[in-house]
Amino acid sequence: MKKVAVIAAGQTPFGTHNGETMKTLFVRAFENALSEIENEIDFTRTSDVFIGNLGSGGSQLGNPAALMVEHIGLNGVSARRVENACASSGFAFRDAVQAIRKGADLAIAGGVEIMNDLPSTHQRYWLGVSGDTEWERTAGATFAGIYALLAKRHMVEYGTPREALAQIAVKNHKNAVDNPMAQFRKEISIDRVLSAPMVAAPLGLFDCCPTSDGASVTILASEEYAKELTDDPIWVTGSGAASDFLAIHDRPSLTTFEATKRASRQALEESGLQISDIDFVEVHDCFTIAELLAVEDLGFFEKGKAARAILDGETSLHGQIPVNASGGLKAKGHPLGATGTGQIAELYKQLKGRAGKRQIQEHNIGMAHNVGGSGATCAVHILRRDF
Amino acid sequence: MKKVAVIAAGQTPFGTHNGETMKTLFVRAFENALSEIENEIDFTRTSDVFIGNLGSGGSQLGNPAALMVEHIGLNGVSARRVENACASSGFAFRDAVQAIRKGADLAIAGGVEIMNDLPSTHQRYWLGVSGDTEWERTAGATFAGIYALLAKRHMVEYGTPREALAQIAVKNHKNAVDNPMAQFRKEISIDRVLSAPMVAAPLGLFDCCPTSDGASVTILASEEYAKELTDDPIWVTGSGAASDFLAIHDRPSLTTFEATKRASRQALEESGLQISDIDFVEVHDCFTIAELLAVEDLGFFEKGKAARAILDGETSLHGQIPVNASGGLKAKGHPLGATGTGQIAELYKQLKGRAGKRQIQEHNIGMAHNVGGSGATCAVHILRRDF
Numbered sequence: 001m002k003k004v005a006v007i008a009a010g011q012t013p014f015g016t017h018n019g020e021t022m023k024t025l026f027v028r029a030f031e032n033a034l035s036e037i038e039n040e041i042d043f044t045r046t047s048d049v050f051i052g053n054l055g056s057g058g059s060q061l062g063n064p065a066a067l068m069v070e071h072i073g074l075n076g077v078s079a080r081r082v083e084n085a086c087a088s089s090g091f092a093f094r095d096a097v098q099a100i101r102k103g104a105d106l107a108i109a110g111g112v113e114i115m116n117d118l119p120s121t122h123q124r125y126w127l128g129v130s131g132d133t134e135w136e137r138t139a140g141a142t143f144a145g146i147y148a149l150l151a152k153r154h155m156v157e158y159g160t161p162r163e164a165l166a167q168i169a170v171k172n173h174k175n176a177v178d179n180p181m182a183q184f185r186k187e188i189s190i191d192r193v194l195s196a197p198m199v200a201a202p203l204g205l206f207d208c209c210p211t212s213d214g215a216s217v218t219i220l221a222s223e224e225y226a227k228e229l230t231d232d233p234i235w236v237t238g239s240g241a242a243s244d245f246l247a248i249h250d251r252p253s254l255t256t257f258e259a260t261k262r263a264s265r266q267a268l269e270e271s272g273l274q275i276s277d278i279d280f281v282e283v284h285d286c287f288t289i290a291e292l293l294a295v296e297d298l299g300f301f302e303k304g305k306a307a308r309a310i311l312d313g314e315t316s317l318h319g320q321i322p323v324n325a326s327g328g329l330k331a332k333g334h335p336l337g338a339t340g341t342g343q344i345a346e347l348y349k350q351l352k353g354r355a356g357k358r359q360i361q362e363h364n365i366g367m368a369h370n371v372g373g374s375g376a377t378c379a380v381h382i383l384r385r386d387f
Numbered sequence: 388m389k390k391v392a393v394i395a396a397g398q399t400p401f402g403t404h405n406g407e408t409m410k411t412l413f414v415r416a417f418e419n420a421l422s423e424i425e426n427e428i429d430f431t432r433t434s435d436v437f438i439g440n441l442g443s444g445g446s447q448l449g450n451p452a453a454l455m456v457e458h459i460g461l462n463g464v465s466a467r468r469v470e471n472a473c474a475s476s477g478f479a480f481r482d483a484v485q486a487i488r489k490g491a492d493l494a495i496a497g498g499v500e501i502m503n504d505l506p507s508t509h510q511r512y513w514l515g516v517s518g519d520t521e522w523e524r525t526a527g528a529t530f531a532g533i534y535a536l537l538a539k540r541h542m543v544e545y546g547t548p549r550e551a552l553a554q555i556a557v558k559n560h561k562n563a564v565d566n567p568m569a570q571f572r573k574e575i576s577i578d579r580v581l582s583a584p585m586v587a588a589p590l591g592l593f594d595c596c597p598t599s600d601g602a603s604v605t606i607l608a609s610e611e612y613a614k615e616l617t618d619d620p621i622w623v624t625g626s627g628a629a630s631d632f633l634a635i636h637d638r639p640s641l642t643t644f645e646a647t648k649r650a651s652r653q654a655l656e657e658s659g660l661q662i663s664d665i666d667f668v669e670v671h672d673c674f675t676i677a678e679l680l681a682v683e684d685l686g687f688f689e690k691g692k693a694a695r696a697i698l699d700g701e702t703s704l705h706g707q708i709p710v711n712a713s714g715g716l717k718a719k720g721h722p723l724g725a726t727g728t729g730q731i732a733e734l735y736k737q738l739k740g741r742a743g744k745r746q747i748q749e750h751n752i753g754m755a756h757n758v759g760g761s762g763a764t765c766a767v768h769i770l771r772r773d774f
Contacts, residue, residue: 001489001490002489048481048485048628056470056516063470063471063472063516063517063518063633063759063760063763063764065470065471065630065764066471066630066631066632066633066759066760066763066764067519067633067763069630070630070632070633070637075630075631075632076629076630076631076645076646076649077629077630078478078481078628078629078630078650078766079471079630079764080469080470080471080475080478080482080628080764081469081470081471082467082468082469082470083443083450083467083468083469083470084450084452084453084466084467084468085450088467091465091467094465095467095482095485098435098482098485098486098489099485101489101490102388102389102485102486102488102489103388103488129443129450130450131450132454241435241465241467242463242464242465243452243453243456243457243462243463243464243465243466244453244462244463245453245457245462246450246453246454246457250457258463259463262463263465372450372453373450373453376450376453376454377450377452377453377466377467379465
């Protein structure tokens with residue numbers, strides 16, 4: 001299989017961007033990616049562009065891929081929107097990897113989302129449709145409600161303490177302080193998390209990721225072309241993706257995301273690696289319980305053992321396995337369609353050693369884990385330097 | 388580059404399917420595809436599934452790809468929605484071709500759309516967002532209005548007679564009579580087209596494609612696996628895709644779709660063919676003028692010369708270059724996201740010699756042409772037997 005390089009990656013800050021549009025945000029992310037590489041890229045060699053986006057209907061821009069490539073100056077290039085709810089750009093990245101593996105010189109994967117221009121009922125609608133509609137949404141199950149059920153069940157099955165979830169929020173807020181792209185750059189105390197207004201028991205306000213606008217862009221190249229452009233490309237050594245039942249009532253377990261397990265197995269197999277080889281990981285923590293499920297399902301900890309490890313600091317920036325050095329969805333922000341390639345942008349920064357104060361010490365091999373719905377779709381990628 | 392086979396393709400009838408859902412239609416299309424091949428396919432070898440769909444938000448099923456693969460019995464497999472307006476499944480097919488070319492054994496591309504369960508204002512909204520929103524839709528330009536402008540301009544520049552457009556509708560209705568999958572299986576006279584209620588001058592009711600529900604599925608395999616399954620696979624020899632300015636006011640010409648020209652050039656180059664080598668073509672005739680533009684932009688006729696050829700019967704079923712033997716979007720129907728792979732299903736039938744009364748005599752090499760918006764995205768594929 002052909003080698004695939006990420007030659008540049010970047011993003012806008014995630015947060016509230018009043019006055020910006022999908023187009024202007026996407027252009028800013030593209031320019032931020034370009035700032036990571038000195039040599040000029042010949043974009044006429046671009047085979048395909050893949051753009052993750054969930055709510056373009058809500059924000060009233062259909063057929064958005066053509067519009068986005070037009071505005072980054074690549075009018076004419078083959079482009080399409082990829083939509084898998086919050087895993088949209090994780091899958092866009094996978095499809096760009098496939099384009100390079102089939103022989104293209106250059107491909108682009110990115111994502112963009114505007115959430116703050118919608119009235120809040122409309123937002124809830126757009127988020128809601130990404131879960132199961134027939135059995136869950138129309139019965140009133142919001143995503144906060146679904147993840148609360150998963151958290152409750154995890155507590156029942158494994159005696160997971162509420163404090164472990166709170167500690168995830170505390171850690172991610174702390175990491176985000178040093179990330180200029182993060183939405184919340186402010187530490188919070190565990191007491192504040194525990195005493196916050198309840199959203200869906202046991203999840204309080206600080207267990208939930210925010211509503212975010214933002215965009216992210218990754219530029220991928222063949223081995224040959226990457227070596228013309230840089231002495232030090234980042235390599236994609238594994239791509240895994242999977243699906244699961246959309247409705248959680250169809251699943252044999254509420255405390256495991258099978259799609260995460262399948263996708264990470266594939267990505268590790270392709271890479272020829274064990275989970276213990278991974279130096280750091282960005283996981284999909286739309287709710288604190290989601291991070292706990294992720295680090296267990298990915299295999300960093302046995303099922304039921306992550307809570308202890310989290311409370312012991314093993315997932316903190318200088319712990320055994322740093323999780324969400326960026327601040328994660330929780331504190332960096334979660335502009336749905338932009339989140340997956342935003343994770344890749346963080347991996348790129350860390351692998352290059354350009355992450356500033358939040359730089360992870362061991363940073364040779366990183367993993368990104370992006371989930372759609374409550375585990376219905378999942379993409380996992382492994383990136384490394386010196387390969 | 389690795390060879391890519393289509394080992395099966397099928398679809399539901401296009402039309403009004405009261406009581407069906409996206410899931411049930413997708414299952415029916417999958418079963419129809421399976422009926423084309425005798426040997427059992429080992430779907431555990433499936434790498435990825437790509438599903439074209441435009442309006443899942445409108446029909447209230449988000450994150451639909453996971454749901455669709457669950458219902459065809461492939462729960463767990465990597466799947467994503469591909470959205471490029473009416474070219475959604477043309478791009479889904481392209482991405483499945485890329486998956487096989489990078490080394491997968493098996494991939495699936497399909498499309499599905501429910502349009503008739505929406506109130507008509509909602510339908511117009513969903514169609515409308517696929518055009519340019521900022522400059523066109525919010526100024527009142529519907530797709531019928533935009534294509535009417537293109538038709539008027541073509542008449543001004545090339546003296547194109549109204550009758551040539553009407554003749555396209557007459558031919559496509561005639562072809563659809565023998566297509567059991569078509570929505571309108573009834574001949575119409577040129578007088579009826581010319582005297583029909585006006586939609587947007589010069590386009591009348593019979594110049595416009597209908598509102599349709601439907602689904603289509605194509606199953607792609609590597610050369611090695613295809614040869615295990617069938618002695619007579621159909622080969623994909625060329626895949627081309629391109630974009631253009633979404634807003635028509637940005638384009639240098641109103642009578643040419645640059646995306647069509649770019650995509651067909653790519654597909655022909657990959658195939659090592661000239662346009663004159665193509666035996667038959669399915670083009671994207673959402674309006675009669677769109678078919679006329681397509682056969683010129685693809686190069687079957689010089690710009691300005693297609694009208695004469697159409698009136699002379701050169702594009703009819705037994706003419707020099709049969710166009711839309713299926714009935715096209717005009718008479719076979721146009722369930723947005725299902726149209727692109729529906730065209731591939733027609734190519735498959737024709738290339739296999741299984742098209743019954745609408746069988747084209749020379750049927751070695753076929754082309755499919757799928758457009759999103761008013762030419763903002765375009766995918767062109769060339770399929771052949773005996774390769």
